[in-house]
Amino acid sequence: MRSRKRKLLLVVLLLAAIGAAAGLWHVRRAMRLKDAVNPLYWVRRWRQEDMFDSRWRLLHHGNRRLREVALTIDDGPHYPTCPQILDALRAEGVRATFFVVGKEVDKKPELVRRMLAEGHEVGNHSQNHLRLDTLNEAQTWREINDGDIYFHWATGRHLRLLRPPGVRYNAQALRVASALGYVTVTWSCAGNDYRDVSADEIVQSVLQRVENGSIILLHDTYPGTPAALPRLLRELKRQGYRFVTISEMLSRLPEPVHVAQNPQTER
């Protein structure tokens, strides 16, 4: 009797160890540690609010049941990286979402026009790349709205998606963004494409963490990013991933959210 109990205990311990190992593997691969250890994150995940939080109109992740990812590219447009990134995307027939900075759009409007002409989506990354959680309400409103004004001057279209600079936001920033008609977009899979990071490291960084519904974060700043793209895009395709823009990703959530892709009409 005692030996049966001992066997049962051993099996339970073994299963728990396998479960813990699988959990750790998943955490290392696809999750941020601060989410994994946060019980509130798991409540949100159970309620599917880890993908889209309708109260704040906040997108964190795409549909985990669909083999698709959204490629997002922040901080541009810059020469020479932006045209190089656009060339790499065109060569692979991939559409991405660019979160642009208003003051850069003002200097290089031809690049945002090219983004739209080639079927990409464009989102707002503020006018001056200021951290929105350090601003008062009027300043926050102006940072977001000026970004849209410069984009509208360049293209005749509007921005409906916001990625706060540094993904730093507070309740006030989300309230202002939502009142201006935006969906705020975070990310789930970083390329870590900072200065002096090689193309190899960027490719590895994404491939280690990518999963169904990933929002991949890259930057339009350093030469490693356009150098990494051809191999990264081909490898993601080989693994069966389909590329969607952020508004497409929103429309394909378990509870779809509809946002027009850079509409021409006034709000």
Ligand SMILES: [Zn+2]
């Ligand atoms: Zn940024």
